[in-house]
Amino acid sequence: PIAQPQQYHDFADKRLFLCSCHSQGLFLPPTNDIVGRRNNNQTAGFIIPNFGDVISNIVILIGGLSGAILLHMKENGEIDDAIRKWQLEICLPIFFYSTIAISLGSTYYHWNPNNKTLIWDRLPMTLAFVSIFCYMLEDYVFPNKGIGVSLLSPLLVLGIVSVMYWNWTDDLRLYALVQFFPLIVMAFLLIFCQPCRYGGAIQQALALLLYALAKISEDKDYQIWALTKKTISGHSFKHILAGFASFSIASILISDEGVYVTNLDE
Secondary structure (H helix, E strand, O other): OOOOHHHHHOOOOOOEEEEEEEOOOOOEEEOOOOOHHHHHHOOOOOEOHHEEEEEEHHHHHHHHHHHHHHHOOOOOOOOOHHHHHHHHHHHHHHHHHHHHHHHHHHHHHOOOOOHHHHHHHHHHHHHHHHHHHHHHHHOOOOOOOOOHHHHHHHHHHHHHHHHHHHHOOOOOOOHHHHHHHHHHHHHHHHHHHHOOOOOOOOHHHHHHHHHHHHHHHHHHHHHHHHHHHHHHHHHHHHHHHHHHHHHHHHHHHHHHOOOOOOOOOO
């Protein structure tokens, strides 16, 4: 088994931020006694722990909301292609609403980082991975039209099971497979299976690149924290990059004019 290392929860940015209606907010040195620190400052208000990692989830939230709003504004009634309609009405809603849930789950987790709170970050994350993976399968896998449709439901179930299995057994192997295997396949699709059936390959490639950079930033949490003179940590930067990855996927809806590559099915 691959257990979740406890040092995973040891993030660089441990700053506390005191929010008050009566004075300007201020940063406080890290402490485990948040209530005592607030009382010592004799200021009414509340303290945001692990400030950078908590507040940076706003970018992920805005990324998910932008996609959800664009989907709501888009008229799908005149689309005759059943697969494209499925992408717009099933896959992308799951992706964007899961992204919104990621921002909330990640905020909850970083408020008090531990394995019990981490589950609420990882559950929506697996749903987002699976939905965009199945979306891209329909964009690139020819002529097997419908493979993404067939795989979506079982992979969503597998994603949820992988998180619950880790939670029950402290074994990350299944969760790691569900997270990283789709990323590898998506990179392969982008490189070797052009053109994209419904357009948006550039946005997809940018989103994948941003997420790869986000994972690197996560790994370099303390190094980026030191490099930026304790302004922003690598994990906070990861949230920002992941949020922009969602923006990139949402931008597909802006450029989508309904011009599909249909001749590849022949």
